[in-house]
Amino acid sequence: xxxxxELSYCGYEAFKVLAKNYLKLESHQLFSSIATLLPDxxxxxxxxxxxxxxxxxxxxxxxxxxxxxxxxxLVKEKGTLKAMVERKVKESSPKDEETENRxxxxxxxxxxxxxxxxxxxxxxx
Numbered sequence: 567x568x569x570x571x572e573l574s575y576c577g578y579e580a581f582k583v584l585a586k587n588y589l590k591l592e593s594h595q596l597f598s599s600i601a602t603l604l605p606d607x608x609x610x611x612x613x614x615x616x617x618x619x620x621x622x623x624x625x626x627x628x629x630x631x632x633x634x635x636x637x638x639x640l641v642k643e644k645g646t647l648k649a650m651v652e653r654k655v656k657e658s659s660p661k662d663e664e665t666e667n668r669x670x671x672x673x674x675x676x677x678x679x680x681x682x683x684x685x686x687x688x689x690x691x
Contacts, residue, residue: 573620576611578604584611588618589627596631602640613637 578601585591617634
């Protein structure tokens, strides 16, 4: 059985806990930039953690915070572009009410061809 787990996005308070755990920081001058980007970027705590974890020898925490800022900006930009494309697609595709039902199926042609809906007790002929 497939289950879909809805994960929340990382908020500023969660980010501060991650920064304290991984970078031993309670505050930094870049925190304000991160606080501004987090709500719009929609990044999970796991994705934020990837930017905060040292991949090689532990370096300056600022390197990891700048990496996170770049990642947040990229995710935010992708989200904005995706929303623009979806809006354009929605605007450019006219709905033909005669041929579409609630599931997007072509019922008008089925009825013209003498077919009946299986869900209403009929069978397709």
